Amino acid sequence: MLRKTGMRSTPTAIVLLLAACSLPAAVAAGAGVEPQAVSQPARQPLAPPGGVRAYDTGNDAGGSITIEWDRSPDDTGPRGRVTGYEVFRSESQNSGFESLMCLPSGTTACIDNSAVDGVEYYYRVRATSPDAPSVAVGAGPVKSSGQWFNRARLNLVVIAAILVFAIVYYIIQGAKGKDLYIRKISGLEAVDEAVGRATEMGRPVLFIPGIQDMDNVQTVAGMTILANIAKRTATYETALDVPVSRSIVMSTGRETVKQAYLEAGRPDLYSDDIVHYITDEQFGYVAAVDGIMVRQKPAACFYLGAFFAESLILAETGNSIGAIQVAGTAMPTQLPFFVAACDYTLIGEELFAASAYLSKDRMMMGSLKGQDAGKAVAMLFILAGVAVATLAAATGNETLAGLGEWLRQFFAIN
């Protein structure tokens, strides 16, 4: 079945391809596709594209050559005479050219991704139209090669290096035992209160680590907080329920909770049923968690991780059963709903700070201080950039304008 369709489609494809590259020209040129000047022009011949140049595509892994040209003077837009450009390639200067690709009118560049590194190529480009193509203009020889460093990303390397240095520096400081201050994070003060209330009421604690997989760093942050909450539920002998929507999160969740119960000295209270998988489907998961909420009536609900539309369904259902709700996410779209419907909300970066705050682990606190250094850098550059740009705009000073542009370019990624 498959083979048959394959055979049927190949000749069709060739015909269609030829049509796309202006069929009459190909017929006039005979069976070969060697680009040559057409000897009997029907009307005035098309003007060829100008300034054809080919060079190795920069900052890549190799195997790629960029070809650029200036528009043919007859390329005057969608309704002009030129319908497109055809690019040819050969390994020798004067013969053996094969059609590489056809591009629509208005194009002035293309990338040949089929080049073999180290081989010399010659290119020719011609303008095409329904009646006759233009003369082909050549460029080359050119070789493709891979680069060892992407120069366009030099600034990123510098910025990344600054951040990595700051974070690692403070982590080491923390590991050495230096005291590091962390401001109060109000949502987290409530964790103990919430677990305590659940214990008093004899009701379970519900923990939702978001609906994303472990490839989302927010889920990892949620798991770290789960470790701290699980230690408390183990100590207070309060029931903990962690329904999850990803099987890998379930695996990590079980490891995390088990370790926490072990550290709290209550491995006997641990069971694999604490962390259980429901379904990968977002709303199937929500339907089930809503069911768990209205039936088990947890006294405390924690939503810490990456959330999407389900955030409000969960938070409103949690509110209707009168649970204390602590939420935290770095999904900006869902923060408003948590802020509106929960008792406490960890906003954005606070989610990542939470694990350091709760564990009081010095290395974690150190990395938090490193993040702050990153923020200081960001604020500094923003203010400097704004000041220079404003002064430049107000005074019209060229040097300032240049400096402002340089600053902006340092934070440009392309």
Added chain:
Amino acid sequence: MEDTPILASPLAQTISLWIAALLTLMIFSFLYKDNPAYKFAEHLFVGVSAAYWMTVGFWTTLIPNLMAKLFPSRMGTIFPVAVGNRAEYFYIVPLVFGILLLTRLYSRLAWLSRWAMAFIIGFAAGTNFTRYLQSDFVTQIHSTMIPLYEPTGNIMTAVGRIFSNLVVVIGVVCALIYFYFSKPHEGSFGKAARVGIWVLMAAFGASFGYTVMARVSLLTGRMSFLITWVQSIF
């Protein structure tokens, strides 16, 4: 030539419409209170959706991107997949990691699944590090480096521009101060953090208000469906 498949026949379609409508009503019943109908729909949903994602993953990734790479000649004759000429044996690697992940189902070997998890975590950390650095850190700083004053003809527009630009710059900086953890929020630093919260609240309010539109659209979709169903009865 071919007969219409049984499941595409008008009768089957009518049954499908009815099942869909009843399930819709079962879920809506939760708004009144929890009840057996909702429980039924909920449990059905869980089973159906878990199997749905498994099936989709099987046909869209496992067969064409793994099995067809490892056993091109065999797979190509059975399933509609485009196959290369030669087997690409390095695809053994994800196969092994995938199987390691499944060891989780047998508690004695479950620790092996950590290798697969480690790969996933490493992948997440590596890709997230660079992407967030690029799009959400570097570029956002770039975009905030705006001149407060831009020379324009109209005084009203110029004043408006300056005001808006000031709000952007002060807003971003103050909100960043709110996220500053290692310094007490006291004095002028604390006041700036307070302004930061206001900016965040304005952003949250705006997002909330904007979202209502999305949520109502969804309900409109469901209600039109129910209206179609009711009309089909009469």
Added chain:
Amino acid sequence: MAEANTGSTWFERLGALDRRVIFLLIALAVIIPLVVHYTTTIPASRIVLDLYEAVENLPSGSKVLISFDYGPSTAPENQPMATAFTRHCLEKGHKIYLIALWATGPRQSQQLIDEVIKVEFPDKVYGEDYIHLGYKAGNQGLINALLSDFNSMYTSDLAGEDIEGFPMMEGIGTLKDFDIILAIGSGFPGTKEWVQFAGDPGDIPVGGGTTAVMAPLLYPYYPKQMLGFLGGLQGAAEYEAALMNGYPKYRTMTRRASTTMGPQVTAHLVIVGFILIGNLTYLMERRKKRKY
């Protein structure tokens, strides 16, 4: 709570209103306009016009990648966007490539092909003007992979036919070979990931549309990292309005986004009303508390 029982005045009872009353009013606010067919029209805003003009100014025959990163659940918002983009691109003579990061996406793109392309553009040829490539798992990892090699992920179209047989796949090696990416999304992965993993590292113009929830999140990307985007149903209605201006024939065709704006208006008004009532009762309660 106990206080409310002792002196329950009308505003206290209203303040602690059973939410099921709110539910009922919202349901009515949506159903009634649907039954009586109430519609509105909205002119296009700058952010939508920018995207419209970017698509309009591409030379005819440009390659447009449309990604369907949503499912039936948000189709009421996203599908009108897909329809508007498709009409515009095909009208301009662009080639469109339909892919999906969501497993539920291909069903939506198939619906688009069946209901819009085949009906309104019968002369457009599959494989030349449009192609249905379908879904691949991997989320942002897929975009990452496509950025360095498109053809190793997409070896066949949705029907399983080798892509090498399709003329429009000629010249497609990586995502960079597309002239514009239109990502229609409703969550993760979606439009944001297209900016992060394709637009920014590959310097490819990205535009698109998202559900209204995601839209505020994209504002920081506009105009530097995104050409423009449609925010929710209103964005789609605005693009329809722009399309109507540029191509008058669409004045008489079905405009899905514009017709479903009716229930929006009434539901918004109901919620606005509730917020007013909520604050009124809150103020009354506070005044009463101050008296004692």
Added chain:
Amino acid sequence: MKRSIPLLITFLVGVALIVAMFIPHWPFDVLNQNFSVFYDIIAVFAFILGGGNLLKVHIRKVQRKGGDWKYSLVTIIGFFLVLGAGLLKIGVPGGWSGDYQATGSLFKYLYDSAFQPLQATMFSLLAFFVASASYRAFRAKTREATILLVAAFIILLRPTPLGYYLTFWLPEPLQFLHVPNLSTWILSVPNMAGQRAIMIGIALGIVSTSLRLILGIERSYLGSEGKG
């Protein structure tokens, strides 16, 4: 051994991907490409693991005849029905070579009549919850809450004729207070500033968490050294 090998894998994969960003040369380009593909494939095994666990839980419930075990039966039946229909391509025109979700297949039928309506309805519950949440939460109790309320209120008015008629009469110099203009301003100025600050903060959080993961400082996800 049980922790050091995973930590090494995380380190190598993470570092290779970061380096690939800056060094486009072999072997990093190949690693970058292949890791993505590998990740996609492993993700499918995760679905299988999930399905296996779901079955384990519900079959146990049915065996024990614990509370609500009849509903667990519904889950199991739904699961096998869809899985069987999909993997065996039941009713697919063209048999094994056909598309698993072609029209006429049982898989598509189940999708249309159960999965799709369930998903869409569950999602649409949000319209109700958005209303009840705004009724409860948008009260001018504190200065922060008032700002939240005012911003939301103006944006809510935007698509309604009420928003237009309330302010369209404003004279030209005050036109910026006209609801459609004001809401655009709120979205593109204060909203944008807030979102941008959140983004920068989150990016830093992610960068540092990623770094901790790669360096093996954050490892609670690996659990204990003991077996299992």
